[in-house]
Amino acid sequence: MGALWLILPGLTLICAGFAAPLALLARQSLDVFVPGRIGAVEGMGLTGENYRQLLTPAFLGLVWQTLWLGIATATVATAIAMPMAWAIVRRLSPRLRSLMLGLTFALVFLSVLVKIYAISMTFGAVGPFRPVLLALGINPNGRGYIEFVVAAGLVHAALPVAVLSLVGAVQNLDPRLLDAAGCLGAPRWRVHLDITLPMVRPALVSAWLIALTYAISAFVIPLVLGRGRVNFVSNMIYTRFSEIANYPSGAAISVVMLALSLITILLVARAAR
Amino acid sequence: MSIGSNTVMRGAWQDRLAGGLIWALLGVTLVFLLLPLVVAVVMSLDSRPFLGQLPPPSLSLQWYAKVFTSDYIGPSFATSLVVALVAVALNATAGTAAAVAITSGRLPGSRLLAQLFLSPLVVPAVVIGFGLLLVLARLGITSGIGRLMLGHIVITLPYAIRACMASLVGQDRRLTEAAAILGANEWQAFRSVTLPLIRTGIITGAIFTLAISLDDVAVSMFLVDRQNITLPVALVTHMRAAFDLTIAAIAVMAMVFTAFVVLILDVTLGIDRVIGQGLYRSEKENS
Amino acid sequence: MSEDLTRRSLLASAGVAGLLTAMPLGRAFAQSGPVPLVAVEWGGEIVDAMKQIAARQADATFDWVLHQGGAAAILPQIKAAWPEVAYDYVAGWEGSFNSMIAEDWLETIDPADVPNLADLPQNILLRDAAGNIKAVPRAVGGMYFGYRSDISPVSVASVDDLFSPDLRGQICWPGPTQSMMLQIVALALHAGGSEKDMDPGWKLMADLAKSGNIGRVAGTDVDFTNSLTSGETSVGFFAEPGWAAVAAHFPVSRLTKSAAMKTFMYQSGFGVMKNRPNKAAVLKFIDFAISPEMSALYADVAGEAPLNIRTKAPEKLAHLAYGPGEFEQFVYVPDYGVVLAEQDNWARRWEEEIAPLL
Numbered sequence: 033m034g035a036l037w038l039i040l041p042g043l044t045l046i047c048a049g050f051a052a053p054l055a056l057l058a059r060q061s062l063d064v065f066v067p068g069r070i071g072a073v074e075g076m077g078l079t080g081e082n083y084r085q086l087l088t089p090a091f092l093g094l095v096w097q098t099l100w101l102g103i104a105t106a107t108v109a110t111a112i113a114m115p116m117a118w119a120i121v122r123r124l125s126p127r128l129r130s131l132m133l134g135l136t137f138a139l140v141f142l143s144v145l146v147k148i149y150a151i152s153m154t155f156g157a158v159g160p161f162r163p164v165l166l167a168l169g170i171n172p173n174g175r176g177y178i179e180f181v182v183a184a185g186l187v188h189a190a191l192p193v194a195v196l197s198l199v200g201a202v203q204n205l206d207p208r209l210l211d212a213a214g215c216l217g218a219p220r221w222r223v224h225l226d227i228t229l230p231m232v233r234p235a236l237v238s239a240w241l242i243a244l245t246y247a248i249s250a251f252v253i254p255l256v257l258g259r260g261r262v263n264f265v266s267n268m269i270y271t272r273f274s275e276i277a278n279y280p281s282g283a284a285i286s287v288v289m290l291a292l293s294l295i296t297i298l299l300v301a302r303a304a305r
Numbered sequence: 306m307s308i309g310s311n312t313v314m315r316g317a318w319q320d321r322l323a324g325g326l327i328w329a330l331l332g333v334t335l336v337f338l339l340l341p342l343v344v345a346v347v348m349s350l351d352s353r354p355f356l357g358q359l360p361p362p363s364l365s366l367q368w369y370a371k372v373f374t375s376d377y378i379g380p381s382f383a384t385s386l387v388v389a390l391v392a393v394a395l396n397a398t399a400g401t402a403a404a405v406a407i408t409s410g411r412l413p414g415s416r417l418l419a420q421l422f423l424s425p426l427v428v429p430a431v432v433i434g435f436g437l438l439l440v441l442a443r444l445g446i447t448s449g450i451g452r453l454m455l456g457h458i459v460i461t462l463p464y465a466i467r468a469c470m471a472s473l474v475g476q477d478r479r480l481t482e483a484a485a486i487l488g489a490n491e492w493q494a495f496r497s498v499t500l501p502l503i504r505t506g507i508i509t510g511a512i513f514t515l516a517i518s519l520d521d522v523a524v525s526m527f528l529v530d531r532q533n534i535t536l537p538v539a540l541v542t543h544m545r546a547a548f549d550l551t552i553a554a555i556a557v558m559a560m561v562f563t564a565f566v567v568l569i570l571d572v573t574l575g576i577d578r579v580i581g582q583g584l585y586r587s588e589k590e591n592s
Numbered sequence: 593m594s595e596d597l598t599r600r601s602l603l604a605s606a607g608v609a610g611l612l613t614a615m616p617l618g619r620a621f622a623q624s625g626p627v628p629l630v631a632v633e634w635g636g637e638i639v640d641a642m643k644q645i646a647a648r649q650a651d652a653t654f655d656w657v658l659h660q661g662g663a664a665a666i667l668p669q670i671k672a673a674w675p676e677v678a679y680d681y682v683a684g685w686e687g688s689f690n691s692m693i694a695e696d697w698l699e700t701i702d703p704a705d706v707p708n709l710a711d712l713p714q715n716i717l718l719r720d721a722a723g724n725i726k727a728v729p730r731a732v733g734g735m736y737f738g739y740r741s742d743i744s745p746v747s748v749a750s751v752d753d754l755f756s757p758d759l760r761g762q763i764c765w766p767g768p769t770q771s772m773m774l775q776i777v778a779l780a781l782h783a784g785g786s787e788k789d790m791d792p793g794w795k796l797m798a799d800l801a802k803s804g805n806i807g808r809v810a811g812t813d814v815d816f817t818n819s820l821t822s823g824e825t826s827v828g829f830f831a832e833p834g835w836a837a838v839a840a841h842f843p844v845s846r847l848t849k850s851a852a853m854k855t856f857m858y859q860s861g862f863g864v865m866k867n868r869p870n871k872a873a874v875l876k877f878i879d880f881a882i883s884p885e886m887s888a889l890y891a892d893v894a895g896e897a898p899l900n901i902r903t904k905a906p907e908k909l910a911h912l913a914y915g916p917g918e919f920e921q922f923v924y925v926p927d928y929g930v931v932l933a934e935q936d937n938w939a940r941r942w943e944e945e946i947a948p949l950l
Binding site: 085088089090091093094156171172173174175255259260261263268271273274277278279 | 664665667668671691760761762767768769804806807808809810811815819822824825936939940943944945947948950
């Protein structure tokens with residue numbers, strides 16, 4: 033009974049602030065939209081039209097782009113965060129370790145907005161890398177490069193979070209196990225592959241999932257770095273809600289997006305078990 | 306040691322290569338992480354009233370002056386702070402309680418409950434913000450500050466709960482049971498066994514809550530009203546409405562402030578201790 | 593609309609400036625307490641202009657709320673809170689006002705309450721189906737092609753030039769929520785179509801997207817000005833305030849007198865919200881704001897041409913001043929009824945046919 037009371041306040045908050053809005057949106061996704069009006073028109077019955085309209089190559093392409101860039105981001109961020117967390121915990125002097133942890137903290141705290149604008153300047157078409165890009169034959173206004181910049185923005189935001197969440201896992205590894213393996217003659221990289229990685233696998237999967245969910249629901253990053261050309265599903269939802277005031281369609285996209293993320297996460301969780 | 310020394314030698318060059326590659330990767334990463342901050346500093350000193358090529362031809366403190374003279378930054382920062390602190394307080398209590406309940410193993414369907422609590426993470430913030438706006442409008446709640454508080458709790462609670470659960474999952478439940486056998490009541494067992502273990506989780510959760518709440522745009526932009534605008538929404542509004550680098554000046558001030566806080570934490574508590582030493586200390590100290 | 597514009601002769605005159613520097617009236621003259629009003633405005637020069645106008649009267653004080661992105665972005669906020677309304681007036685243009693009229697959010701304007709309305713061209717006033725006046729226009733602006741003459745690799749003179757291989761990534765194109773997609777109507781005109789026959793326009797649009805020449809799709813005015821001032825792009829189609837912001841710092845060629853790339857005109861103005869307590873004070877302020885002197889101030893600061901027939905346009909708007917016969921030649925006035933009705937379809941077409949190609 034005690035546990036029930038403990039969970040009640042949190043449950044109330046999540047139901048009022050999360051479940052109810054989603055339920056209302058799910059209901060709205062079946063409403064009728066009349067172009068030129070704002071939101072759904074009352075009393076016109078239910079329709080599946082808002083979902084049917086999503087069956088286009090354009091929307092599927094957008095979903096694919098969101099997922100693809102999200103997965104790439106999460107993988108790169110986790111792959112870099114793991115050795116970083118390791119180095120911070122095991123390799124640095126206490127002084128440097130504090131410095132690096134402080135830096136990671138500071139990066140988590142630093143406004144994403146600020147980072148994004150700075151990144152758009154740093155890697156933008158007019159930033160310090162322009163001559164390098166031109167020398168390499170890369171068009172700084174080309175789509176491929178814009179996708180790269182969006183991914184860079186996502187990695188920049190997701191990496192410090194991933195490092196912090198892996199630091200704890202690395203701290204809880206017993207170094208004596210690794211030392212023992214080292215004494216038995218295995219080279220360090222083998223020790224890491226065979227012992228360290230399996231031991232931190234739950235933490236890795238969780239860090240990867242954090243980065244993935246962060247990336248695929250990103251809004252401000254593609255808004256600023258995508259230059260209007262590389263958009264995520266969030267941006268399309270925002271356009272529906274805010275700029276063309278087609279709530280039913282925005283709601284339908286939200287429901288589809290939610291279903292997709294849940295499926296992705298369940299699949300990953302299953303595969304990682 | 307003498308038995309293994311040959312094989313250790315054999316793996317040494319591979320180790321050196323892998324190690325070198327990894328250090329190089331970390332170096333590049335560090336530059337990648339820090340370069341935009343340097344650019345932000347440069348931007349904040351730009352004297353031009355438009356976005357131009359870097360570096361700026363001359364420097365000025367105009368954007369810093371604007372931080373203090375503009376009429377929207379002070380009030381919106383106050384709103385942001387209030388909303389963030391309320392979220393931290395509620396997450397640390399209701400969130401921690403929920404995490405304890407879920408991991409206690411005494412609740413039916415705790416897996417499902419955990420999923421429910423974490424699910425706001427997978428819903429684009431835009432959706433949560435708009436859905437909340439619609440629901441609260443139907444309930445007749447139009448107070449911006451109330452809407453913001455609920456919205457920010459919803460988007461930060463999963464982080465707080467996950468951080469707590471992560472530190473609790475590692476805990477050995479036998480410890481709590483042992484405490485119970487020794488006659489501690491539930492509260493005492495919680496205080497003397499569970500709380501120290503999840504302290505890292507609560508602090509990590511609070512840090513994430515603060516960071517996310519103080520930075521949110523996607524949810525807040527639907528929930529603000531005229532009297533209650535959060536700082537990021539105010540900044541985005543101004544940046545979308547007219548050219549404005551005040552954000553870069555605020556960023557630099559935030560960086561300095563953050564560095565200061567981290568420094569104080571390190572001097573007084575030791576940053577290691579704040580985020581928890583973990584079960585094992587670093588190799589350097591071990592050896 | 594064309595007739596009025598030529599009649600008013602937007603030609604330059606320096607006479608206005610003298611009026612502006614006259615008497616800093618300010619609030620010292622207030623007799624009773626001023627009425628606090630909430631106004632939704634565009635940022636940048638436009639809100640600056642309105643603040644200056646507000647500072648010259650003492651009957652009302654203002655809380656300024658800024659539009660984010662297009663003028664339609666505020667509509668869901670109003671919808672969500674309806675019938676409670678937080679704003680006394682909302683600045684907008686044909687696009688957003690027509691949606692607001694459809695929702696029946698706007699007060700009917702009685703010309704007796706706004707005497708200065710008589711000095712505005714009557715045939716451009718926005719009306720509901722019953723013929724009631726629903727908004728007060730304050731200025732007119734143009735949306736047109738142009739380029740930064742210092743860095744653009746091509747001196748653009750016609751739509752065909754936009755496809756030049758030298759313009760790779762150099763065009764800043766307005767997004768689907770900007771300027772009611774008149775930019776695509778412009779392409780349709782070039783290909784022999786119109787807002788009623790858009791297929792040739794969409795075909796050109798798709799070709800342009802495929803060409804790789806579009807470097808940025810601008811979602812806001814600031815996206816546009818930032819992209820051009822930073823040199824990320826050098827050619828674009830945008831509304832007057834955006835071009836003015838670029839032209840303040842860089843040489844700009846504005847193609848407003850080009851028969852090959854026509855200019856579109858829009859009116860911006862005030863929509864007075866229903867369900868608010870201060871209707872009389874709002875109308876009094878709006879009347880003041882469209883007076884000849886304040887129209888001149890607005891034109892000077894905000895960079896949109898005055899509509900009051902007793903106000904002369906400032907010199908910097910000379911590129912939007914059309915002599916006899918020029919208007920018909922260089923300006924295209926679309927059927928806004930069709931443009932409005934098609935917005936949702938066009939937005940969908942953009943998403944489905946154009947966005948994947950960008």
